Amino acid sequence: MAGFEFTPAFGNRPSQLVGREPLISTLLGGLDSRPGSKERAIVMLGQRGYGKTVMLLELAERAKERGFVVASPTSVREGLVERVVEKLQDDGVEELGNRRVRLSGGSVGALGFSVSLQFSDDEKDKSAEYKLTKICRELTRQKLGTLILIDELQGNSSEIRRLVGTYQELVGEKLDVAMVLAGLPSSISGTLNDRVLTFLNRARKVTLGPLETGDIDAFYRKAFRASGVEIPQELRRRAAAATCGSPYLMQLVGHYLVAYADGGKVDEALFEEAMQSAQREYENDICEATLSGLSPTDRKYLRAMAELGGTCRTSEVAKRMGVSADYGQRYRRRLLDAGAIEAPSSGTVRFTIPYLKSYLLRD
Ligand SMILES: Nc1ncnc2c1ncn2[C@@H]1O[C@H](COP(=O)(O)OP(=O)(O)OP(=O)(O)O)[C@@H](O)[C@H]1O
Ligand SMILES: [Mg+2]
Numbered sequence: 001m002a003g004f005e006f007t008p009a010f011g012n013r014p015s016q017l018v019g020r021e022p023l024i025s026t027l028l029g030g031l032d033s034r035p036g037s038k039e040r041a042i043v044m045l046g047q048r049g050y051g052k053t054v055m056l057l058e059l060a061e062r063a064k065e066r067g068f069v070v071a072s073p074t075s076v077r078e079g080l081v082e083r084v085v086e087k088l089q090d091d092g093v094e095e096l097g098n099r100r101v102r103l104s105g106g107s108v109g110a111l112g113f114s115v116s117l118q119f120s121d122d123e124k125d126k127s128a129e130y131k132l133t134k135i136c137r138e139l140t141r142q143k144l145g146t147l148i149l150i151d152e153l154q155g156n157s158s159e160i161r162r163l164v165g166t167y168q169e170l171v172g173e174k175l176d177v178a179m180v181l182a183g184l185p186s187s188i189s190g191t192l193n194d195r196v197l198t199f200l201n202r203a204r205k206v207t208l209g210p211l212e213t214g215d216i217d218a219f220y221r222k223a224f225r226a227s228g229v230e231i232p233q234e235l236r237r238r239a240a241a242a243t244c245g246s247p248y249l250m251q252l253v254g255h256y257l258v259a260y261a262d263g264g265k266v267d268e269a270l271f272e273e274a275m276q277s278a279q280r281e282y283e284n285d286i287c288e289a290t291l292s293g294l295s296p297t298d299r300k301y302l303r304a305m306a307e308l309g310g311t312c313r314t315s316e317v318a319k320r321m322g323v324s325a326d327y328g329q330r331y332r333r334r335l336l337d338a339g340a341i342e343a344p345s346s347g348t349v350r351f352t353i354p355y356l357k358s359y360l361l362r363d
Contacts (some may be wrong), residue, residue, distance in 0.1 A: 004226035004256060007073040008251035008281075012055040016223070018247065019215040020055060023206065028062055031147065031178050031248055035140075038202050040178035043153070045185045045337060046208030047353055049248025052182040055208065056149045059180060068145040068178070069095050072341050075152040080159035081128035081166065084148055088135050092117045095144065129166045133173075140176040153183030155192050155200065164199045165230060185339025186293075210245020210354075220254060227258050231266040242275060244354035248286065279355065287359040290340060301331040301349075302340065306360040311350035 003015045017024075030039030046052045056073040063070055071087040074080060117135060119126070138145045148167070154160065160181075170177045185207075217240035224231055231239075239257060243249040255272035257266055266274070291299055304320040305312055313344055318328030332349060335341045340356070341349045351357050 004223040006223065006255035007253050008248065008255045010049070010248075010285075011057075012245075012352055013054055013057050014102075014251065016219055017054070017058055018219045018250070019211040020051065020058070020208075024055070024058060024062065027059060027180070027206070028066065031063055031066065031068065031145070035174050035176045038187055039204055041167070041171075041203040042178075042180040043188065043200060043203045043205045044180060044182040044208060045187070045205065045339075046182070047246075048184065048289060049246055049282075050156065050207060050208040050210070051247045053151055054247070056151055056182055060147070060149060061177075063145070064091075064095070066145070067196070068147040069139055070147045071149060073149045073151040073182075076150065076154050076157050076159055078159065079128075080150075081132060081162050084163065085128050085131045085135065088132070088139075088146065088148075089117050092139065092144075097311070116265065129162065133170060136170050136175045136177050137173070137188045143176075145176045145178060146170075148177070148179040150179070150181040151183075153181045153187045155183070155188040155196055156190055161193045163197050168195070168199065186337055189337030211243075211247055211250065213240050213243075213245065214243070215245055216240040216250050219250075223254055224257070228264050229258050229261045229266060230264055231257065231261075235266060235268070235271045238274070244306075246282075246286075246354050248343055249278065249282050249354065252281055283355060283359050286353065287356050290353055290356065294335075294338065294340070297331055297341075298335055298338070301328070301335060302356070303360050303363075305341070305351065306348060306357045307318070310357045311348060313346065315347070317349065 005015050007014045027042060030037070030042060033039045038264050044052060045053060053073060060070045060072055069088055071084045071091065074083045074087065119131060119134075119136065123131070123134075139146050148163070150160075150163070163179075167177065167179050181203075192200065217237055220240055225235065239253050240250075243253055253275065256277045258270070260266070260270045260274045260277075262270060291302075294302075300321055302319060304317045308316055308320060313330060314332055315325060317332070318325045321328060330342075332341070333357045335349075336343060337351060342352050343349055
């Protein structure tokens with residue numbers, strides 16, 4: 001059985017994937033739909049620490065079991081399409097190994113497959129787009145799907161435009177290809193190239209929301225028991241609630257409770273200490289990182305919101321900042337696009353990132 005350790009580090013596959021099984025099933029269902037279906041192009045958005053990288057890694061594993069050759073999560077930077085090609089080649093060769101075992105005795109078809117994932121001398125200098133197309137054709141012929149996973153999406157990068165353009169051509173050819181792109185909510189705001197925009201409009205969009213407190217509490221119960229930590233039910237429930245559904249904070253809180261447990265026991269004082277340590281680290285990694293990506297006026301807007309109590313009317317925020325309603329609207333829009341705030345009803349705003357408000361007030 002898998003362990004129950006806490007894994008408070010970014011991009012770390014957790015010992016237990018909490019609360020995301022329904023979404024994983026839905027996404028796998030999409031991958032199983034016929035080639036060309038819009039369910040096969042997925043854009044997954046979520047706040048920092050909400051498990052985007054973890055979901056991509058999980059999908060990679062599960063898709064491999066379903067006959068996909070997978071380009072493991074690639075972050076957007078120079079040479080994106082080239083990296084995707086390399087990763088597909090790597091995984092394809094591995095897949096071949098498995099298939100050879102499965103078919104026992106080795107099949108000529110499988111051998112041919114491995115050879116054809118390499119490129120001949122006169123193909124070596126061809127573009128990455130050409131190579132990607134060739135690989136997808138080959139895999140489709142071998143009745144294997146191609147899954148491309150992109151992490152830390154930046155919707156307006158030229159590399160994404162290249163990739164999306166090629167993806168659309170592959171779909172046009174009815175090849176067995178699918179793609180999942182994950183990023184912060186802000187990654188698809190701002191100026192988007194036409195081609196990317198069309199792709200995004202057609203793609204299936206999913207948001208990684210907070211985890212359910214009940215799921216977190218159930219995970220804590222098992223994890224603490226497995227780590228030999230005794231904690232009163234009331235404190236355990238408080239710990240679960242204090243995470244506000246953030247998977248990263250859930251890992252941090254669990255980690256510190258286990259680390260601080262004295263002789264395997266957690267009392268009120270240790271609980272408070274552990275919560276403080278977790279919160280400090282969370283603020284550093286999440287709140288600070290969020291604010292550092294924003295302009296001074298964005299921050300001023302957030303601070304005004306915090307002082308007004310978190311959920312407030314936009315007109316009051318502008319008044320408190322000493323700016324016109326129009327000017328305030330501009331910053332409201334920017335922060336909505338960045339995913340730092342949301343509008344629960346027209347004319348009001350509230351924070352989306354747990355503990356950002358208290359962090360701003362202490363700053
Ligand atoms: N469903 C989950 N169950 C258990 N732990 C999770 C889950 N999702 C994420 N985590 C944990 O939360 C932390 C953050 O996850 P991850 O790195 O995937 O977030 P992210 O959304 O990619 O963040 P960033 O935007 O900073 O890249 C990791 O420690 C990971 O183990
Ligand atoms: Mg990540």
